[in-house]
Amino acid sequence: MLQLSVILPTYNERANIARMVERLDAALQGYAWEAIFVDDNSPDGTADVARTIAREDPRIRVIERIGRRGLASAAIEGMCASAAPIVAVMDADGQHDPVLLPQMYEALTSGDYDVAYASRFAEGASTEAWGRPDRVKASGIANAIARRVTGVDLSDPMSGYFMLHGTTLRADAHRLSGVGFKILLDILATVDRPLRVKEFPLNFAARMDGESKLDRTVVFEFLIGLYDKWLGRIIPTRFALFGTVGALGVLVQFAVLWLVLSVILRERFVYGHWAVGETTFTIANTIAAFAAMTFNFVLNNELTYADKRLRGLFPLIKGWAKFGLTCSAGILANIASADALKRMHVNDVVAVLVGIVIASVWNFALSSKFVWGKYG
Ligand SMILES: Nc1nc2c(ncn2[C@@H]2O[C@H](COP(=O)(O)OP(=O)(O)O)[C@@H](O)[C@H]2O)c(=O)[nH]1
Ligand SMILES: [Mg+2]
Structure with missing residues (x-):
C-alpha cells in the first residue's frame, strides 16, 4: 500500500532528475513510495527526462503544467494529486538530502507530530556546503521576522523541505495563497489549530547541477507572503x-x-x-x-x-x-x-x-x- 509521496517541483532540472530518483530509491528502501515531479514545462526538457524514467519505474510520476510558473503552486498541486496518506515536498536539485525522509515519516506515523521538516539552521545543521554566506544571512533575517510576526517558532520556517499528512494539507489547501515560495510557512500560518512540528537538522548542500531560480532577496519574498496573508484577499x-x-x-x-x-x-x-x-x-x-x-x-x-x-x-x-x-x-x-x-x-x-x-x-x-x- 502506498505510504509516501515525494513532491519535487522542477524548473530546468534536467541533469538532476536521474540522480534524484537514485537517491530517493536508496533512501526509501522498504517503503512504498512514489515521487511526483511537477514541472512547469521547463525549456530544457526536464519533463521528458522524468517521463523516460517514469516509463520504466511506475513509482515515478510527472505532472507537466503548461503556461504556469511558481514553486508554491507546483508543490500544492503535486501534493493534492497524490493518494498517499503522507506527502513530502523537496527540491529536485540535490540540496535537500533524502536520507531524512524515513525519519520524517516515522515522526509523523508515530502520531506525535503533524508536520516534520528539515531545518538549515537547527542545532547540528549546516549551510557551509551551500557556499552562499550572503543567502544564509538573508535567510536568517527573514526567519527572525517570520518568528516574530507569525508566532511560528521554528529555526527555519522558510524551509522548502517538509512532510505532512495529506488530510492536513487538503483540509486547508483552498486557503493557501500559493504566492511566492514559502509554502511551509504558508501552511503553518494558514492552518488554524496549532500544528505539532518536528524539526530535523539538514546539511544543506550545493545544488548538483544548473542554477538557482529563486536567487533573490528572501526578505522581500517574505514581506510579499505577509501582505498576501493579511490583505491579499482584499487587494490581490x-x-x-x-x-x-x-x-x-x-x-x-x-x-x-x-x-x-x-x-x-x-x-x-x-x-x-x-x-x-x-x-x-x-x-x-x-x-x-x-x-x-x-x-x-x-x-x-x-x-x-x-x-x-x-x-x-x-x-x-x-x-x-x-x-x-x-x-x-x-x-x-x-x-x-x-x-x-x-x-x-x-x-x-x-x-x-x-x-x-x-x-x-x-x-x-x-x-x-x-x-x-x-x-x-
Ligand atoms: N515547478 C516549478 N518548480 C520550480 C520553480 N522555480 C523553482 N522551482 C524548483 O524548486 C526547487 C528550488 O528552487 P531553486 O532554484 O533550487 O531555489 P534555491 O534552492 O532557493 O536556490 C528546485 O527543484 C527548482 O527546480 C517554478 O517556477 N516551478
Ligand atoms: Mg535549490
Whole structure:
C-alpha cells in the first residue's frame, strides 16, 4: 500500500532528475513510495527526462503544467494529486538530502507530530556546503521576522523541505495563497489549530547541477507572503505589487518630464503649466512615458513576477518588446488623454495623472497575460 509521496517541483532540472530518483530509491528502501515531479514545462526538457524514467519505474510520476510558473503552486498541486496518506515536498536539485525522509515519516506515523521538516539552521545543521554566506544571512533575517510576526517558532520556517499528512494539507489547501515560495510557512500560518512540528537538522548542500531560480532577496519574498496573508484577499497581491511599481513609474514619468522640460529645455513651470507649445509637451511626455514603461518592466520582472522572471538577454528583450507592445495602446491612451485634458485647460499634472491611471489598468490586464502569463 502506498505510504509516501515525494513532491519535487522542477524548473530546468534536467541533469538532476536521474540522480534524484537514485537517491530517493536508496533512501526509501522498504517503503512504498512514489515521487511526483511537477514541472512547469521547463525549456530544457526536464519533463521528458522524468517521463523516460517514469516509463520504466511506475513509482515515478510527472505532472507537466503548461503556461504556469511558481514553486508554491507546483508543490500544492503535486501534493493534492497524490493518494498517499503522507506527502513530502523537496527540491529536485540535490540540496535537500533524502536520507531524512524515513525519519520524517516515522515522526509523523508515530502520531506525535503533524508536520516534520528539515531545518538549515537547527542545532547540528549546516549551510557551509551551500557556499552562499550572503543567502544564509538573508535567510536568517527573514526567519527572525517570520518568528516574530507569525508566532511560528521554528529555526527555519522558510524551509522548502517538509512532510505532512495529506488530510492536513487538503483540509486547508483552498486557503493557501500559493504566492511566492514559502509554502511551509504558508501552511503553518494558514492552518488554524496549532500544528505539532518536528524539526530535523539538514546539511544543506550545493545544488548538483544548473542554477538557482529563486536567487533573490528572501526578505522581500517574505514581506510579499505577509501582505498576501493579511490583505491579499482584499487587494490581490500581484495587483498590489503591480500598482506599487506603477506608482513608482508615475514618479519616473514626472521626473523625466521635469528633466526634459525644466532642466534640458529650461522651460518655466507656472501655475501648473510648462510654458511650452503643444508639440514640445507631447514629445517630452512621450519620452517620459517610455522611460516609465521601461522602468516598470524591469521592476515588475524583478518583483511582481519574480516567480516567473524572464532571464537572459534574449528573453528580456523579447519580454520588454512585448511589454512595450501591450503597453503601447496604454501609452497612446496615456498620451492622448493627457493631450485632450490639456486642451481643456486642465492642470498639466492632473492631465498626466489621468493618462497614467487609464494606462495602468490596461497594462496590468494585458501584460500579466502576454508577458509573464499563459502566452508569455
Ligand atoms: N515547478 C516549478 N518548480 C520550480 C520553480 N522555480 C523553482 N522551482 C524548483 O524548486 C526547487 C528550488 O528552487 P531553486 O532554484 O533550487 O531555489 P534555491 O534552492 O532557493 O536556490 C528546485 O527543484 C527548482 O527546480 C517554478 O517556477 N516551478
Ligand atoms: Mg535549490
